[in-house]
Amino acid sequence: MTSSGNSNLPPYFGIDPAEAAARLSEPIDTARFAKAAAFGAKGRDDLAKRGYSPDGRKRLRKFSTWEICRYLIPVAPAHLRRVLKANPDLPQGEGEGGTKWFTLEEILTLRSYLDAQGSSSKEYKSWRPEGLPAKVVAVANFKGGVGKTSTCAHLAMSAALDGYRVLVIDLDSQGSMTSIMGGQVEDEWQTCFPLLAKDFGRHMEAENARRAAAGTPPLPFDETIKEALTVSPRNLIQGTHWPNIDLIGAQLNLYWAEFQVPVWRMQSRSWPLWDALTHALDDGGLLDDYDIILLDTPPALGYLTINALAAADILIVPMGASFLEFDSTGRFFDMLYSTFASIEEGENRARRRDGLPEIKFEWDAVRTLITRFDAGQQADLANVIQAYFGDFMATYRQDMTAMVGQAAEQVNGIYEADHRQFNRDTYVRGREAFDRTWAEVKSVILGSWWRDMQLDEREAE
């Protein structure tokens, strides 16, 4: 058989097996993956550095007066100039001529000043009820590549631009969110892993207290659990190049949790393995330290995702408007139902037996969000999906924007990219995709806080 010169044939005709064999390398052994991984790691570092400053750390760019007045503070440029002139102690920005550039810290200072001095009819500061805990938002879908990390990262940045104190927790051992946030994670001890181990350790301590009372020998603690018991969530938090975004990062070793959690559960069947992250957020005071906690999850319904879902008040489920993503997302809801229903059933059986109150999982809201939307091609399918998922759907569809790709090449979010790199229309449209995503999620967050506040007030009466 020789390759045919007939160029009308499709490319999969006329393949010569002998020539094809000659192009193959020797069979691949396990070690070859190590080599590929080493090349990958080197390339990754090179690429990641493109978005980094020369000293290897990520820095947040400055924001122009145009951007501040257009997007960040509801104030006219002339008024802002007057306020700055009258108050030389306020940050004056950098740059020649009319346009000045400010850091986000400076913008937050200006916003606080305007809020304290300015007209009370203007929304200088985003609303948040006093005394209520942070809202925890999980972004999840077991389908991969649907835009979970992009959505989660942009929500974090939007919330930060709005002045909220944000904590991002990366639960995906791929560590994409950690890269976007410029996080440095050495091993699993700087990820959420010790929080899960600690929760199991706490459970064992309680169990051993019971055993001691009953005269049964204690369960042994291994080194991992002993070490984890000394870790506080605050030890795991790192700052980012955003002044008001902190991070608990992830890296490959976090995947180990998926093997370890079921082993622990086998050691003590009564350990509520889904509650470890909830306990860590509650006990560590993190719900008071932050306004919004965002959880980015891996494309799987494993133990880390289950912990994220159990800890979340609000669940965002990104999906593309394609048949396969719709199908897969429907199955994801089915898996959520069976997972959480079986947890409730098992727990409540034991609780009824012990005369304890029953548990029930509850979320403030769930929003399926169409991502990478192409109105020209996908409007019909999106309408069908909307009809089936009903109030589980966000009303806004996050448009496909080339800016995500371009910004991501630099390991940047859209909000981190300088608007001067883009044509103004492209910038405005690209940014709108994520501004509107935030508007929708923010509305769910504020609504949930408001509802909690009303409930608290009613209970206090």
Ligand SMILES: Nc1ncnc2c1ncn2[C@@H]1O[C@H](COP(=O)(O)OP(=O)(O)OP(=O)(O)O)[C@@H](O)[C@H]1O
């Ligand atoms: N609105 C958008 N417009 C254009 N491209 C997008 C948009 N949102 C996400 N993408 C691109 O889609 C790809 C997948 O996105 P992302 O990594 O956020 O998905 P994911 O669900 O987190 O993936 P994984 O399941 O691997 O964690 C990325 O290349 C990202 O740049």
Ligand SMILES: [Mg+2]
């Ligand atoms: Mg992801």
